[in-house]
Amino acid sequence: MQEKAIQTVRPDLRDKKLLREIDFHARLPYSELARRIGTSKQGAEYKFKNLLKQGVIRGSYPVVNVPKLGYLYCRLLVTLQGVSEIQIERIVEDLKKDPNVFWLFTMEGRYDLLVVFWAKNVSDFKRMVTSFLEKHGKHVKRKVETVTTDVCHLSHRYLLEEGDKQEVSIRETDERIKIDELDKRILTVLASDARIPLIQLASAVDALPKTVAYRMKRMEKEKLILCYRPIIDHSVLGLTYYKLFVNLNSYSLVQMQTIKNWVKQNKYVTYIVEGSGLPTDLDLELIVPSNKALFEFIRQLRFKFPRIIGDYSTVVFKETRKVRYLPF
Secondary structure, three states: OOOOOOOOOOOOHHHHHHHHHOOOEOOOOHHHHHHHHOOOHHHHHHHHHHHHHOOOEEEEEEEEOHHHHOOEEEEEEEEEOOOOHHHHHHHHHHHHHOOOEEEEEEEEOOOOEEEEEEEOOHHHHHHHHHHHHHHHHHHEEEEEEEEEEEEEEEOOOOOOOOOOOOEEEEEOOOOOOOOOHHHHHHHHHHHHOOOOOHHHHHHHHOOOHHHHHHHHHHHHHOOOEEEEEEEEOHHHHOOEEEEEEEEEOOOOHHHHHHHHHHHOOOOOEEEEEEEEOOOOOEEEEEEEOOHHHHHHHHHHHHHHOOOOEEEEEEEEEEEEEEEOOOOO
16 A cells, blocks of 8 residues: 655745644634734634645644543553554554544554553553453554653744743643533533534533533633644644654653753754653654754754763654544
8 A cells, every 4th residue: 555645835934823823722713813923814714724725734632631530641652563554554443443542643663553541540551451452462563551640742833933932731640620521522522623613612512602611711720621732744744753762871850850941942842751661761752844853953962961861762653643632
């Protein structure tokens, strides 16, 4: 099965500003988006819909702080063996149907799949992995199971470095928030399309618009909904999405915090992952315009912390196949 050639899109300055503005604020109305990027409401709507048409924007979703609902953020990295492209696609489609899977990537390099589950506890996560292996174990060469304690989402500044540095974190917590069936219905609809207009959202959940607006504001205030983000196909922009695994020669909380603070300043870094059972000490994700940019970041990292940084490896994210920040 031959892959289709990707038609690269060259965004202009207003396209880049639009993508920057909706990064943590995907529900921005066209009127406000127009003000922020310096165009008319009609111009902002045209720009947005054109990016949709070109495949740059593939949807949007709320980043839900699911640990506050009592769930663990668990990851499964998988290396496959003895499979054709058709068989890989079947495995991917099976995982997409699994309601426990909220994030799913195909990869290239040491790993072929990154599967992220919401689990009520470690035993629940083990059950999910076992279920996957019962179906597809004969094709699994290697797997790494991790329980993530903190995923720092950084604002995407790879197109425009200007603008505020923003971040939100999904981290393990003892804090619990109770939600009812209406809250769940609202989150479920938003998970499919975070930009759905309030009137349509209210109709979909069978509630008054003012009631839905109040519920959303309450969930935002309680930090259950952290932000609303677009799904961007970076390959269409000519960019490459990497996961960078780094081993450290020595480790301390102070050293790790120093490295994280430095890493956050780089415009290509999009996620910093911490947890138990990670393949390496430092787990980063970057979106870069070229291999040269990636290797320059690694060079700077190594020379900034020469006694700490050890070996490293990279994996390419090929495609985002599922994003759904909900455990129900």
